[in-house]
Amino acid sequence: xxxxxxxxxxxxxxxxxxxxxxxxxxxxxxxxxxxxxxxxxxxxxxxxxxxxxxxxxxxxxxxxxxxxxxxxxxxxxxxxxxxxxxxxxxxxxxxxxxxxxxxxxxxxxxxxxxxxxxxxxxxxxxxxxxxxxxxxxxxxxxxxxxxxxxxxxxxxxxxxxxxxxxxxxxxxxxxxxxxxxxxxxxxxxxxxxxxxxxxxxx
Amino acid sequence: xxxxxxxxxxxxxxxxxxxxxxxxxxxxxxxxxxxxxxxxxxxxxxxxxxxxxxxxx
Numbered sequence: 001x002x003x004x005x006x007x008x009x010x011x012x013x014x015x016x017x018x019x020x021x022x023x024x025x026x027x028x029x030x031x032x033x034x035x036x037x038x039x040x041x042x043x044x045x046x047x048x049x050x051x052x053x054x055x056x057x058x059x060x061x062x063x064x065x066x067x068x069x070x071x072x073x074x075x076x077x078x079x080x081x082x083x084x085x086x087x088x089x090x091x092x093x094x095x096x097x098x099x100x101x102x103x104x105x106x107x108x109x110x111x112x113x114x115x116x117x118x119x120x121x122x123x124x125x126x127x128x129x130x131x132x133x134x135x136x137x138x139x140x141x142x143x144x145x146x147x148x149x150x151x152x153x154x155x156x157x158x159x160x161x162x163x164x165x166x167x168x169x170x171x172x173x174x175x176x177x178x179x180x181x182x183x184x185x186x187x188x189x190x191x192x193x194x195x196x197x198x199x200x201x202x
Numbered sequence: 203x204x205x206x207x208x209x210x211x212x213x214x215x216x217x218x219x220x221x222x223x224x225x226x227x228x229x230x231x232x233x234x235x236x237x238x239x240x241x242x243x244x245x246x247x248x249x250x251x252x253x254x255x256x257x258x259x
Contacts, residue, residue, distance in 0.1 A: 027219065057238060117236050145221055147236055154237045157229070160221040167219060180236035 007076050009033040010086055013168065015093050022150045022158050022178075025171035026093045032132060032166045039073045041134055041165075044190050047071070050108060058115040061108040065192075077192070078104055090128055090196055094172050097199035098128060107191040109144060114183035117147075117154045120173045126195035130170040133163045134190040142186035149178035163189055 011033065015026035032040075049068055050061040066078055076082055083102040091098050103126065109115075120129060131146070138144055140162070146169060148158040160182075161169065171177055181189075223229045 029219065114235050116238050140221065143232075143235075145232065147232065154233050157233065160223060160232065161219055162221055164219055182232045183235040 007079070008082050008085060009036045009076050010082070010089070013086070013089055015170070018093065022148070023171060023174050023176040024094055025148070025169060025177075027161070028168040028170070029164065030166050031168045032134070036073070036076070037134065037166060039071065040077070041136065041190070043071055043074060044106065044108065044134065045188070048106065057118060059113050060115065061110070063106055065104045065106055083194075086130070086194065087196060090130060090170055090194075093170055094128060096128065096172060099197040099199045101197055103195040105193045105195070107193055109181065109184045109189040109191075111184050111186055115181040117149060117152065117178055117180040119152070119175060119177045119179070121175050121177070125173075127173050127198040128171070128196035129173060130168060130194040130196070132168045132192040132194075133165055134192065135163060135165045135187060137165065138163050138184075138187045138189060142184065142189075143182050144184040144187070144189040145182045147180045147182060149180070151176075152178055154180065 009032055013028050013031035015028050018024075018026040049063050051063055053060060053062050070078065083104075084100065087098050087100065087102055090096075120126070133146075135144075144163045146161040146163060148161070150156045150158045161167075171179075223232075
């Protein structure tokens with residue numbers, strides 16, 4: 001689709017590696033359009049309608065991009081054709097048929113905030129997730145690592161990924177999809193979270 | 203908490219996207235940061251069946 005390519009912020013999204021254990025996931029790098037990323041960061045830092053959400057296992061700022069008054073340059077992030085294209089990329093990467101409905105939420109972690117180990121599993125809820133990292137360049141001392149686990153034991157670490165801006169992790173939500181975000185000690189860590197639903201026959 | 207060794211990406215050729223933790227103190231600190239706080243209900247596996255805030259539109 002050459003016409004859409006010029007507007008697709010995720011035209012470069014391709015898995016650089018895939019895994020089936022401890023749960024099905026893939027990793028992508030430099031997946032967000034280079035022209036969109038700085039505009040998005042500027043808006044997330046200065047114009048986005050953040051709301052603080054506090055629970056017993058995480059505290060962060062969030063908002064739903066579908067409800068936001070997006071700058072013209074960022075409308076492509078919620079464009080139905082782009083979401084459809086992204087949905088097909090997720091299907092291809094993880095091998096599951098997905099329904100048309102796609103959600104998009106932005107997350108922001110400030111220093112001191114973290115997300116404890118959890119699996120995103122919710123009966124009747126979303127079934128697949130794509131999380132895209134956005135930041136001004138976090139160092140290892142800043143924390144905010146995306147941690148993947150072999151079990152529900154936080155000590156049973158599978159892998160620890162740096163929150164490199166423009167990188168992404170896609171995964172199939174299951175009872176085994178345990179992950180977390182370590183405490184942020186410096187900088188600001190933004191994430192775009194796309195949620196998908198498995199296609200059910202009938 | 204398990205007693206088995208923690209599997210880590212220790213390979214020197216590990217890609218830059220991975221944090222190659224060889225410092226067990228740093229690793230234990232990260233693990234402590236992401237533990238569920240309520241140890242009294244840690245046996246309840248549904249404790250982990252969580253997702254982020256539900257956005258009602």
